[in-house]
Amino acid sequence: MKRTKFRIMVTGRLGKVTRDLCEHMESDRGYATVECAPKKGELLKTSLATMPQVIIICLRSETPETVKTFDILAEPAKVGAVTIIVVANEEDTEAFTENTALKKAVLLPRPLPLSVLYYKLHELESRWRDAENGIILSLNEFERPEERAAFPRRHILVVDDDPEQLVQIREHLQEFYETTLVGSGKGVLKYLDRFKVDLILLDYMMPEMDGPAVLKELRSHKEYEDIPVIFLTGVTEKDVVVKTITELKPQGYVVKPAKKSEIVARIIDVLG
Numbered sequence: 001m002k003r004t005k006f007r008i009m010v011t012g013r014l015g016k017v018t019r020d021l022c023e024h025m026e027s028d029r030g031y032a033t034v035e036c037a038p039k040k041g042e043l044l045k046t047s048l049a050t051m052p053q054v055i056i057i058c059l060r061s062e063t064p065e066t067v068k069t070f071d072i073l074a075e076p077a078k079v080g081a082v083t084i085i086v087v088a089n090e091e092d093t094e095a096f097t098e099n100t101a102l103k104k105a106v107l108l109p110r111p112l113p114l115s116v117l118y119y120k121l122h123e124l125e126s127r128w129r130d131a132e133n134g135i136i137l138s139l140n141e142f143e144r145p146e147e148r149a150a151f152p153r154r155h156i157l158v159v160d161d162d163p164e165q166l167v168q169i170r171e172h173l174q175e176f177y178e179t180t181l182v183g184s185g186k187g188v189l190k191y192l193d194r195f196k197v198d199l200i201l202l203d204y205m206m207p208e209m210d211g212p213a214v215l216k217e218l219r220s221h222k223e224y225e226d227i228p229v230i231f232l233t234g235v236t237e238k239d240v241v242v243k244t245i246t247e248l249k250p251q252g253y254v255v256k257p258a259k260k261s262e263i264v265a266r267i268i269d270v271l272g
Contacts, residue, residue, distance in 0.1 A: 012058030185209030
């Protein structure tokens with residue numbers, strides 16, 4: 001049987017460093033690597049598309065704002081087993097730990113000898129392959145302290161093939177709800193196999209498996225049939241969506257681009 005390659009995504013504002021790192025990991029260790037620009041949309045799109053086992057963030061001269069750019073990587077960490085490695089000097093490590101919303105990360109010093117990185121990656125790959133074989137092992141990682149909410153936050157699954165839309169909706173909802181972002185219709189059932197959600201915001205038009213196809217599939221499974229679904233749709237699709245609503249009976253729709261107040265109001269109408 002062909003051995004699955006260990007997948008690693010590398011990001012950071014120093015393009016030459018990230019490119020060189022990818023080349024070294026591919027030639028020295030045979031890892032499957034992908035380089036990604038440190039922009040929210042690109043980070044989300046690439047991570048959800050490739051689903052790497054490890055994401056390496058190379059920091060340099062960071063500000064609170066640039067650190068928060070990487071918060072979007074919490075989304076692929078929810079969907080799959082992803083370990084985030086942050087490579088930084090003492091100053092950037094402090095900026096990261098003080099400003100990040102990421103819950104976990106492995107911290108490695110900069111400058112970083114490749115031997116140290118390879119040692120850690122070998123450990124992570126071994127644990128990943130053990131997990132594939134049914135052996136579950138925990139990782140010793142940095143963990144950000146959590147503030148306990150006075151009331152449990154409702155969990156919203158947002159599904160859209162446009163990463164910019166996903167980022168925007170997440171920013172609209174993060175004040176009030178726990179959100180998870182999925183970039184395709186096929187990813188919905190995979191996620192629901194592992195986690196529970198209170199409501200799905202579902203893009204109407206998507207390649208391969210569109211919103212109506214996803215909703216039909218949900219309604220065919222007893223464990224998912226009662227999950228409320230709200231369609232996200234463009235203005236030009238509005239008449240078609242109205243017809244679909246009469247057939248599939250979702251809990252409503254929101255026309256994109258929607259204001260924060262419109263999306264939240266629609267969710268409140270459904271969830272209370």
